Amino acid sequence: MSLLESAVVVLMAMAVVHVSDAAVHKVGDSAGWTTIGNVDYKQWAAAKTFRVGDIIIFEYNAQFHNVMRVTHAMYKTCNVSIPLDTFTTGNDSITITSKGHHFFFCGVPGHCQAGQKVDINVMPHNLSPAPTPSASVSPIAPATGVPVPSPSKAAPWNVLEGGFGLLGLAMAFFAHFVCGYA
Template sequence: MAFTEKAVVFLLMMMAAFHVSQAAVHKVGDSSGWTIIGNIDYKKWAATKNFQVGDSIIFEYNAKFHNVMRVTHAMYKSCNASSPLTTMTTGNDTIKITNYGHHFFLCGIPGHCQAGQKVDINVVKVSAAAAPTPTSAMASPVPPANVPAPSPNVASPFIVAKGGVGVLTLAIALVAFLTLSTHA
């Protein structure tokens, strides 16, 4: 196999590895889940995450006592649950992030949002070259002009694969490339 062909095969494997390893699953509230018990700071929780298009967020909660409502920014700020964009009530709701921007959720049970059961999932666009193209299935209810500027990202600009599967796939791609280059 010529070097050019090997390079193309290697690049295709690397692109596949990145695509496989890109999506992450975020359980809202981590082990505590979606609740008002334990004074969980969902704002602080969300600030520790790096949400990306393709990721999934899971709301786990007792459906007898809670729900999940997707709302506009104004409704989020005022804890207004009167006309949500969507309402989920299963107790185990998964939402796939399909676009950038802020996605606002709250519990519509009276008093729960006021007690802190609300979360702003902010999906920041990393760069035009590295980011996948978003779809409009989960359009942000806030126009970009009303969204505060994101905090500077202190992370390295190098694309890092998430999870063991991504690292394993990258390692396999590297071994395949080295094997192809030594058997030419």
């Protein structure tokens, strides 16, 4: 087996192990992303443990709602003027790629003020506490169907985060080089 084929096998094994560690969270659970009813998104988020690699799903009626990713300052004041990202499909899946606070709200007038906003506090894989909110927001992967911006230089190493990524790497090397499996 060539070196290139070996590298592909190792990377595939790492990716499978890393992806299996992710959880999927539907914002608001069965209620979804809405102003109808009495959904407390602060309470919803506090009851969850979010980690790097998790997928956050916003389900809503796209005729009446949207999702904006914003800074902490914008979140506190419900300022919709210059969001970091805007999602409008009604079924937005967002992969969290970094620890820390990620701020979202509905940009329809009055909805954020009515409580349609959520602060998702993402823990690293080792479960240490995330930093307190700052004026900047950590990067996330865009929702499905949205053009992907060029990745940061650190992005390829995200697969090595946490024990499962390193365990996968060790297992792949052991299987290939010690046992001779391809």
